[in-house]
Amino acid sequence: MAARAKLELRGVYKSFGANHVLKGIDIAVEKGKSLVVIGGSGTGKSVMIKSVLGLISPDKGSIKIDGQETTKLRPPERDAMMRKFGMLFQGGALFDSLPVWENVAFGLIQGHAMDRKQAKDIAIEKLRSVGLSAGVAKLYPAELSGGMQQRVGLARAVAANPEIIFFDEPTTGLDPIMADVINNLIVEASKGLGATTLSITHDMASARKIADNIAMIYKGQIIWHGPAKEIDHSGNEYVDQFIRGRAEGPIKMEV
Amino acid sequence: MSLSEQQSFSVVGYSQVFLQKLGSAALGFFAAVGRLAQFTGHGVSHCFTPPFFPRLLLRQLIDIGYYSLPVVGLTTLFTGMVLALQSYSGFSRFSAEGAIATVVVLSITRELSPVLAGLMVAGRVGASIAAEIGTMRVTEQIDALTTLSTNPYKYLIAPRLIAGTLMLPVLVLIGDIIGVFGGYIVSIYSLGFIPENYLHKTWEYLERMDVISGLWKAAAFGFIVTLMGCYHGFNSERGAQGVGAATTNAVVSSSILILIFNYFLTQVFFTGK
Ligand SMILES: Nc1ncnc2c1ncn2[C@@H]1O[C@H](COP(=O)(O)OP(=O)(O)O)[C@@H](O)[C@H]1O
Ligand SMILES: [Mg+2]
Numbered sequence: 001m002a003a004r005a006k007l008e009l010r011g012v013y014k015s016f017g018a019n020h021v022l023k024g025i026d027i028a029v030e031k032g033k034s035l036v037v038i039g040g041s042g043t044g045k046s047v048m049i050k051s052v053l054g055l056i057s058p059d060k061g062s063i064k065i066d067g068q069e070t071t072k073l074r075p076p077e078r079d080a081m082m083r084k085f086g087m088l089f090q091g092g093a094l095f096d097s098l099p100v101w102e103n104v105a106f107g108l109i110q111g112h113a114m115d116r117k118q119a120k121d122i123a124i125e126k127l128r129s130v131g132l133s134a135g136v137a138k139l140y141p142a143e144l145s146g147g148m149q150q151r152v153g154l155a156r157a158v159a160a161n162p163e164i165i166f167f168d169e170p171t172t173g174l175d176p177i178m179a180d181v182i183n184n185l186i187v188e189a190s191k192g193l194g195a196t197t198l199s200i201t202h203d204m205a206s207a208r209k210i211a212d213n214i215a216m217i218y219k220g221q222i223i224w225h226g227p228a229k230e231i232d233h234s235g236n237e238y239v240d241q242f243i244r245g246r247a248e249g250p251i252k253m254e255v
Numbered sequence: 256m257s258l259s260e261q262q263s264f265s266v267v268g269y270s271q272v273f274l275q276k277l278g279s280a281a282l283g284f285f286a287a288v289g290r291l292a293q294f295t296g297h298g299v300s301h302c303f304t305p306p307f308f309p310r311l312l313l314r315q316l317i318d319i320g321y322y323s324l325p326v327v328g329l330t331t332l333f334t335g336m337v338l339a340l341q342s343y344s345g346f347s348r349f350s351a352e353g354a355i356a357t358v359v360v361l362s363i364t365r366e367l368s369p370v371l372a373g374l375m376v377a378g379r380v381g382a383s384i385a386a387e388i389g390t391m392r393v394t395e396q397i398d399a400l401t402t403l404s405t406n407p408y409k410y411l412i413a414p415r416l417i418a419g420t421l422m423l424p425v426l427v428l429i430g431d432i433i434g435v436f437g438g439y440i441v442s443i444y445s446l447g448f449i450p451e452n453y454l455h456k457t458w459e460y461l462e463r464m465d466v467i468s469g470l471w472k473a474a475a476f477g478f479i480v481t482l483m484g485c486y487h488g489f490n491s492e493r494g495a496q497g498v499g500a501a502t503t504n505a506v507v508s509s510s511i512l513i514l515i516f517n518y519f520l521t522q523v524f525f526t527g528k
Contacts, residue, residue, distance in 0.1 A: 055398050079404055087402040093395040111404025156403075 004067060006031040006196040007052065007164060012061035014047055021047050022058065023220030029213075034190065034197040036207040036228070038242060039217035040251070045200035046090065048217070049166050052198070053087060054078055065164070083111055086162030086195075090169045092153035094141035100127070101137035104155045112160055126155040130185050147178040151185065158189045165190055167199035171206045183209040204243050207231075216242065218251065294486050301408040302417055311414040319380050319415075319481070320422030324429065326379055327372045331430035334367050335359060335437025343446050355446075356456035359438035361465055368430040369423075369469045370517050373476030376423060377509040381484040384415055385505035388488025389498035397489070412489070415481045423477030424470040431466065468524040475520060476513050483509035 005028035014022040021044040029035040039045050050056040052063055054070065063070050070081060094103050102109075104126055105119035114122075124134050130151040141149055150170060157165055170186060171179035183206050190197045190210075201207055207214055208228060215225035216239050224236045231243060241249030342358045388411055391397050400407045435457060442448040484505045491501040 050398065053398075053402055055401060082402060082404050085402060087399070089395045089399055091394060093399040095396055095399070096390075106405070107403040110410075 004031070005029060005064070006033075006066060007198060008062075008064045009048075009052070010062040010064075012048070012051060012063060013059045014044070014051060014056065015059060021220055022051070025061070025217070025220070025222060027215055027222055027225065029196055029198055031196055032194055033212045034187075034199065034210055035213045035215060036199045036201060036211035037215045037217055037222075038201060038204070038207050040202060040242070040253075043217050044220055045217060046168055049087075049168055049198065049200060053085060053166065054082070079111075083160065084163040086157035086160065086165040088150075088153045088157040088165070088167045088170055090172060092141070092149040094149055094152055094156070096141055099138050099140055100132075100144070100152050103141065103152060104137075104159050106156065107160045123155070123159060126159050127152070129189070130155045131181075147174055147182070150174065150178075150182055154182070154185055154189060158193060158195075161193055163195055165193075165195050165197045167197065167201075167210075169201050169203070170199065171201065171203045176205070179203065179206060180209070186210050204245075290490075291486060294489070295482060297408050298412040298416055298482065298485065301406065302413045304409075306409065308410060308414055311410065312417060315414045315418035316422055319376070319418045319477075320425055323372075323376050323379055323422075323426055326375045327426045327430045328433050330371045330375050331363065331368050331434035332437040334371060335363055335434035335439075336441045338362055338367070338434075339438040339441040339446065343442075352446075353456060355442060355448075356438070356453050357460045359442075360435050360457045360461050363434035363438070364431045364461070364465045364469045366469075366517075366521075368434050369427050369472040369476060370513065372423065372427050372430050372473065373480065373513045373517075374510055376419075376426070376477070377480045377483075377506055377513065380419070381480045381505045381509045382502050384481060384484030385488040385491075385502045386498055388485060389491030389501040392489060392491045393493055393495075393498055407489075412485045415485055416478060419477035419481030420474050421477070423473040423480075427469055427473035428466075431469065464524070468520075471524070472517060472520050475516055479512045479516065480509045483512065 008028040009025050012022050012025040013020075025048055027035065027037070037045055037048070047056060051058045052070075054073070058071060061071070065081060065084070068081075070078075073081060094100075095106070098106070101120055101123045104123035105114075105116070108114040108119040108122060109116060120137075124137050127134070127137055132148065132151055132155070136144070136148070136152075141152065144152065154170070157167075167186060170182055174182060186197075186199075187210055189195075197210070199207075199210060208231070211228040213225060214228050214231050215222050216236075217223070218238055224234055224239050226234065231239065234240065237250050241251050247253070338359050339355055342355045343352060346352050346354055346358075388397075391411070397407045397411070400410055439450075439453060439457075442453050443450055487501040487505040487508070488498075491497045
């Protein structure tokens with residue numbers, strides 16, 4: 001890898017009691033590139049992203065952002081690091097108690113100490129960029145459809161122009177057409193910012209659309225990674241089974 | 256192995272299993288106490304360090320204080336009324352009806368207003384705090400706060416702890432007045448007391464400490480209720496079931512803690528031990 005990695009995980013382990021979720025994750029994302037990690041439900045994809053964000057502290061291993069180790073950061077440094085990040089949660093995780101515009105402006109007001117008026121203008125602009133009119137701004141999240149909530153979540157994730165954006169299953173629960181709309185918006189938003197992105201999904205259509213590179217997680221480890229266009233010729237039977245969505249193969253569902 | 260040897264072996268075996276069970280239960284208990292203590296420490300320290308969220312605090316003051324007024328008012332009103340009736344039927348047996356006013360005011364201010372207000376607020380406020388914060392935990396809104404550079408202890412916990420601790424004494428003071436008024440109406444209109452005499456008796460033996468101790472209790476109970484709501488919500492397990500359990504646990508644990516702390520606070524205030 002020629003360019004220095006923007007984001008790098010080396011030997012990351014995490015267990016919850018006897019449940020060993022991550023067992024030595026190694027991945028790297030170059031600056032400005034988009035990596036999509038695919039894998040089945042419950043394989044630890046969300047735990048991996050939350051470890052990078054510092055929401056979960058890994059048991060072992062190294063996580064570097066811009067070459068700087070982040071697993072042992074103290075709170076003020078962690079705050080500074082957090083301002084480089086944008087995150088779109090599975091299901092949006094919008095604040096129910098706040099109107100849409102305040103959701104989008106939240107990071108600007110709290111994290112970047114911007115005054116409310118200016119933050120509101122930016123929020124409305126960001127909402128427009130994800131295809132939502134100014135009329136939506138004063139609604140509450142509960143009044144929106146799933147697709148609209150996800151758009152608001154996207155607007156919130158990119159509101160403060162982050163350097164690295166994380167997407168946790170951005171299309172899960174949406175119909176295929178709405179999913180495609182969200183995928184396009186994700187590509188547009190991250191290319192527009194020149195941001196590095198790390199996404200996780202089990203939706204292959206989504207992975208093909210937004211990935212420069214794809215990695216597959218299985219049993220707590222990365223078992224394959226490569227350019228997105230090589231995914232159909234990976235020569236890895238686990239990957240083949242997953243992308244074709246077959247019940248038969250080396251991956252056995254624990255039911 | 257003889258029969259008696261076998262028996263004594265199995266007794267040892269059973270007691271070993273029993274001790275192990277006891278030990279792990281005790282360890283679990285101390286771990287839970289430790290987690291709660293750590294949560295309390297975090298929560299309280301974030302009450303005193305900036306940034307503060309005055310808008311959120313105001314909203315909690317209104318939610319916890321103003322909207323609990325009807326519940327607390329009704330509870331203390333009827334408690335004062337029933338207290339007058341009960342003490343009349345008791346005291347009239349040895350012609351001590353004159354003590355009714357004193358009994359009403361002392362019971363209300365020292366015990367009944369703080370404890371009943373605390374329990375009612377535990378049901379109303381403790382449950383809703385646990386449900387709200389639990390839902391935020393389960394839907395990852397608390398994680399979202401952190402990624403948006405906002406400390407959830409400052410944003411969610413501190414305003415609720417402050418509002419609970421400040422508003423319960425206010426509620427209890429109002430409850431004191433309403434409760435005494437309840438005793439007054441029953442005494443005047445149904446037991447035939449003379450208003451001036453009754454009011455005079457109400458004031459005659461009342462000491463400042465009777466009221467103040469009740470207000471201190473109220474502050475402690477307000478802290479307990481909001482702390483339990485926040486703690487159980489914050490540590491809610493996944494899913495709707497997790498939030499339901501958090502809500503129940505918040506109400507049950509705060510109610511029990513109120514009764515326990517009430518005993519010890521009473522002991523501290525009135526026996527000085
Ligand atoms: N905070 C937590 N506490 C305990 N177990 C957890 C926690 N978060 C995730 N897990 C467990 O880790 C495993 C992976 O979860 P997750 O990363 O959410 O899967 P997914 O790949 O579907 O995103 C699951 O077995 C889950 O139960
Ligand atoms: Mg997940």
